[in-house]
Amino acid sequence: GESVGLHLPTLSVQEGDNSIINCAYSNSASDYFIWYKQESGKGPQFIIDIRSNMDKRQGQRVTVLLNKTVKHLSLQIAATQPGDSAVYFCAENNFGNEKLTFGTGTRLTIIP
């Protein structure tokens, strides 16, 4: 069936380094992708999104890259800080009706 998955369940990065979190999706018809950040004990929080007509989108310290050829999505976090420690989820919109499908998440740990 259609799914959104993550390559790695955990990622440890030195403080100040850049982080890259990857996500694979299988539904070629998906046209909207979102990254969420979830800190311990809290609900997921929107970080950045991208439409399928774009390859790259930048926010504050974050960049999302979309490769539609291989159905791959990545989230790059520049100069990681302790506050970036969280679980990151990618999500895709399958049907254009505001119903998202989430991946299982990647836990990012920042090493001081």
Next chain:
Amino acid sequence: DAGITQSPRYKITETGRQVTLMCHQTWSHSYMFWYRQDLGHGLRLIYYSAAADITDKGEVPDGYVVSRSKTENFPLTLESATRSQTSVYFCASSAAEKLFFGSGTQLSVL
């Protein structure tokens, strides 16, 4: 403050009991959702609602009931709780395809 609130924050119940989790949003968003979050499964959609009095099943609806008589409220009821329903439950509303989540309800069924 405006936003989406869930109650209770924590709940412990016994198998067979009925439990209702509350969700309230102040944005007047049309769409609302209930997700459960379990290790290894990520966020799975239980039910969603496109508007008041319009609800539909998600990926894992069995054992749950929802209602939406008012736009701002979207309660989730476990009619007869089972241990497999121990989980963290998140309510969300959406605008322009972006979901905004509540803080969650941690439910333990003993």
